[in-house]
Amino acid sequence: MASLFSFSLFSLFLFLSLSSSSTTTTLRTNQHRPTKQKQKPRPNVPPSSASTTPPEILQACKATRFPDTCVSSLSNPNVPQNPTPLQIILSAISVSNTNLKTAQSMVKSILDSSKGNINRTTAAKNCVEALTNSQYRITRSTDDALPRGRVKDARAWMGAALLYQYDCSNALKYANDTSLTTQTMSFLDKLMTFSSNALSMIVSYDAFGNETKSWGPPKTERDGVWEFGSAPGSGGDFGSGVQRRAPV
Numbered sequence: 001m002a003s004l005f006s007f008s009l010f011s012l013f014l015f016l017s018l019s020s021s022s023t024t025t026t027l028r029t030n031q032h033r034p035t036k037q038k039q040k041p042r043p044n045v046p047p048s049s050a051s052t053t054p055p056e057i058l059q060a061c062k063a064t065r066f067p068d069t070c071v072s073s074l075s076n077p078n079v080p081q082n083p084t085p086l087q088i089i090l091s092a093i094s095v096s097n098t099n100l101k102t103a104q105s106m107v108k109s110i111l112d113s114s115k116g117n118i119n120r121t122t123a124a125k126n127c128v129e130a131l132t133n134s135q136y137r138i139t140r141s142t143d144d145a146l147p148r149g150r151v152k153d154a155r156a157w158m159g160a161a162l163l164y165q166y167d168c169s170n171a172l173k174y175a176n177d178t179s180l181t182t183q184t185m186s187f188l189d190k191l192m193t194f195s196s197n198a199l200s201m202i203v204s205y206d207a208f209g210n211e212t213k214s215w216g217p218p219k220t221e222r223d224g225v226w227e228f229g230s231a232p233g234s235g236g237d238f239g240s241g242v243q244r245r246a247p248v
């Protein structure tokens, strides 16, 4: 269990390292053929408008691994004028949450269309469960930790939410034999980008508070995903008291 979890952490680190370069490519590719991909559910991000992007958001997005995605996902009317750092973080989490709901319905479709296929049914069921767990952690961070100023807890919950999304994607790897599964995996990649961005901002908020001028990208994997727990390979024990799989 512990070693499996360490392996997950390590894989996620690899994933995040690799996807920082591939995300840019994907987004750029999509721009040039927007109509060919009509069938694919697109990440649920309101149309961006650079002219309305508040400087506060440009600054806060410097804390993330995927600043372009961060800026475009937050350039929408739901983000208040002159947003505070906390409002920006809550908006980033809300983008992640909205896309999580889309991912949940995609996985449900995989499950519904996999009757008779034991491997894919199992993978989809595991994925459904992981995303339910992810949803719960996101809710804890927005409804419970952040309003009470418990930033370290929010960071732990959001880190766990991201890992559950990774678990879902990982489960589908063993049933990647339909185009719906492939599309869902690629959607999950986007979802994890949004979640990673929200998490990185929480990490900076924890370290520097409202001083967004000091916010910067996670410098190592420890600053990003793992700060809430231990380093890969050291047993997967959690420092902050929030257990990833704790029944709550």
Ligand SMILES: *[C@@H]1O[C@H](CO)[C@@H](O)[C@H](O)[C@H]1NC(C)=O
Pocket: 119
């Ligand atoms: C299901 O998974 C098992 C074990 O991984 C594998 O041996 C088998 O070929 C898979 N079946 C199908 C139909 O893919």
Ligand SMILES: *[C@@H]1O[C@H](CO)[C@@H](O)[C@H](O)[C@H]1NC(C)=O
Pocket: 173, 176, 177, 182, 185
């Ligand atoms: C899933 O399957 C598609 C089509 O065969 C392939 O292009 C893609 O690389 C696969 N993804 C993974 C993570 O195995």
Ligand SMILES: *[C@@H]1O[C@H](CO)[C@@H](O)[C@H](O)[C@H]1NC(C)=O
Pocket: 149, 151, 205, 209, 210
């Ligand atoms: C940021 O500023 C708000 C409003 O002044 C304050 O309530 C909050 O505690 C500050 N956050 C941190 C982490 O210092």
